[in-house]
Amino acid sequence: METLVVDHPLVAHKLTTLRDVRTDSPTFRRLADELVTLLAYEATRDVRVTDVTVDTPLAPAHGVRLARPVPLVVPILRAGLGMLDGMTRLLPTAEVGFLGMIRDESTLKAQTYATRLPEDLSGRQCYVLDPMLATGGTLAAAIHFLFDRGARDVTAICLLAAPEGIAYLDEAFRSGDRPIRVVTAALDERLNENGYIVPGLGDAGDRLYGVV
Numbered sequence: 515m516e517t518l519v520v521d522h523p524l525v526a527h528k529l530t531t532l533r534d535v536r537t538d539s540p541t542f543r544r545l546a547d548e549l550v551t552l553l554a555y556e557a558t559r560d561v562r563v564t565d566v567t568v569d570t571p572l573a574p575a576h577g578v579r580l581a582r583p584v585p586l587v588v589p590i591l592r593a594g595l596g597m598l599d600g601m602t603r604l605l606p607t608a609e610v611g612f613l614g615m616i617r618d619e620s621t622l623k624a625q626t627y628a629t630r631l632p633e634d635l636s637g638r639q640c641y642v643l644d645p646m647l648a649t650g651g652t653l654a655a656a657i658h659f660l661f662d663r664g665a666r667d668v669t670a671i672c673l674l675a676a677p678e679g680i681a682y683l684d685e686a687f688r689s690g691d692r693p694i695r696v697v698t699a700a701l702d703e704r705l706n707e708n709g710y711i712v713p714g715l716g717d718a719g720d721r722l723y724g725v726v
C-alpha cells in the first residue's frame with residue numbers, strides 16, 4: 515500500500531483551521547471542500563488519459579483528455595459527502611457511486627446501510643472519499659465492495675489518517691495483486707480509547723452536518 519501525506523503549506527494552513535474547535539460548521543464545510551481539491555490534485559496524478567489533437571486558432575496542438583471509462587468517485591456517507599464537490603470540481607466528468615457506512619461506536623465495527631455503485635467496475639479508476647481514516651475498518655470494507663465489483667485501481671482520499679488505520683489497511687491488502695493508495699493531509703499521532711484520531715478534529719460528520 516502506498517501512503518502519500520501531502521506536504522504543502524496551503525494544506526497545512528487549511529487543516530489547522532479545520533482542526534480548531536472554534537471553527538463553525540459553514541467554515542468547516544468550506545475548508546473541507548478546499549482541502550479535497552488540493553489533495554485531489556495529488557491523488558489524480560496517475561489518472562488515465564488518452565492522447566488527442568485539437569486545433570488552436572493557429573495550428574494543431576497535441577494534448578490529452580481523460581480516458582474512458584471515466585473515473586468513479588465514491589464518497590462514504592455521511593462525512594464523505596462533504597468532500598464530493600471539492601473532488602468533482604477537479605474531475606467534472608467523473609461518475610459518482612455512494613456507500614453509506616456507520617461505525618458502531620461501542621465495537622468500532624463498520625456497518626453498511628446503503629450501496630449505490632455500478633455493477634461492473636473492471637477498468638475503472640476509483641477514488642474513495644472519507645475525511646477520517648481511524649481504525650481503518652470503514653475504508654477496508656469500502657475497498658472490498660469495490661474489489662468485489664472488479665475494481666483494481668483504488669485511491670482513498672482522507673483529510674486525516676491514524677497510524678493504526680494505515681497499518682490495518684496495509685495488512686488487509688498486503689497480497690499486493692490490487693494495490694491501494696491513501697492520500698491524506700496529515701498522519702496524526704494515534705487513536706484514543708474511543709477510536710478517535712488524536713489530535714484529530716473530532717467527529718467529522720458532526721462538524722459538517724451537526725450531531726444526530
Ligand SMILES: O=P(O)(O)OC[C@H]1O[C@H](OP(=O)(O)OP(=O)(O)O)[C@H](O)[C@@H]1O
Binds near residue numbers: 591617644645679
Ligand atoms: O476508520 P474507522 O474506525 O472505521 O472510522 C472512520 C469512520 O468514522 C466516521 O464515520 P461515522 O461512522 O462517524 O459516520 P458519519 O460519517 O455518518 O458521521 C468517518 O467518516 C469514517 O467513515
Ligand SMILES: O=c1cc[nH]c(=O)[nH]1
Binds near residue numbers: 648711718
Ligand atoms: O476521529 C475520528 C474517528 C472516527 N470518526 C470521526 O469522525 N473522527
Ligand SMILES: [Mg+2]
Binds near residue numbers: 717
Ligand atoms: Mg461521524
